Amino acid sequence: MKIIKVMKKLTVLKAFMVVLVAFAALSLTSCNNDSYEPVPVKLSDVNGNYRAKLITTQGNSRTEKVIDFSAKDTLITFKEFPIKEIVKAVVKDPVKTETALTAIGKIEYKLNYTPKINVENNVVELSFVPKKLTIQIPVDGATKQTVVTLSAKQKGLFIGQDWSLRYSLSAEKITVDGVELAPFEAIKYDFPYSLKY
Structure with a gap:
């Protein structure tokens, strides 16, 4: 019984980590498309x-x-x-x-x-x-x-x-x-x- 509970917790933890890694990868990818545009001086x-x-x-x-x-x-x-x-x-x-x-x-x-x-x-x-x-x-x-x-x-x-x-x-x-x-x-x-x- 204890083993099944531990396994379920590990599965939920692994799923959460996969979602977190995917989110981080997507947010970093969007940064690569940004380019710095300096504000022209007057x-x-x-x-x-x-x-x-x-x-x-x-x-x-x-x-x-x-x-x-x-x-x-x-x-x-x-x-x-x-x-x-x-x-x-x-x-x-x-x-x-x-x-x-x-x-x-x-x-x-x-x-x-x-x-x-x-x-x-x-x-x-x-x-x-x-x-x-x-x-x-x-x-x-x-x-x-x-x-x-x-x-x-x-x-x-x-x-x-x-x-x-x-x-x-x-x-x-x-x-x-x-x-x-x-x-x-x-x-x-x-x-x-x-x-x-």
């Missing part, structure tokens, strides 16, 4: 607020931090452009640099770009036209008019696959009260991964 896809990883390098010095910016209608706007390395290059003294940074506060910077769709790679290419950045740096009771020449040697990319924005800028030259700062090593600002939020 110029307006670049618009939005971003949180970015910023890597700043100058010579052997390298820092990383998270920074926010926005992009809209051919303009990237930084409400708080990273100026610490610029002020350090002008002031030299670490204590006076921190005092100057506190006095300056937040510096807004607007970066112009021209977008162009690259259909083949499903990206929006951004050609940048950086303007000079002017900062009034207070040091020892005086104010140093500092003009920073920024450049962007490579195009930026808005990637359609993961909807990220990637680009870089470089502070190539600094003049203080009309005199070019020398020696000066360029400051590079890399934004390897910026995501909308």
Whole structure:
């Protein structure tokens, strides 16, 4: 009697397993017919607020931090452009640099770009036209008019696959009260991964 009950249970279990395997095979077969169709990017896809990883390098010095910016209608706007390395290059003294940074506060910077769709790679290419950045740096009771020449040697990319924005800028030259700062090593600002939020 016990053997018959065990046999019935095994038969039901085997039938259930056959149905389960058949269902799994059918569902996997239907996946093989699916093909990934990327959503084509539009110029307006670049618009939005971003949180970015910023890597700043100058010579052997390298820092990383998270920074926010926005992009809209051919303009990237930084409400708080990273100026610490610029002020350090002008002031030299670490204590006076921190005092100057506190006095300056937040510096807004607007970066112009021209977008162009690259259909083949499903990206929006951004050609940048950086303007000079002017900062009034207070040091020892005086104010140093500092003009920073920024450049962007490579195009930026808005990637359609993961909807990220990637680009870089470089502070190539600094003049203080009309005199070019020398020696000066360029400051590079890399934004390897910026995501909308």
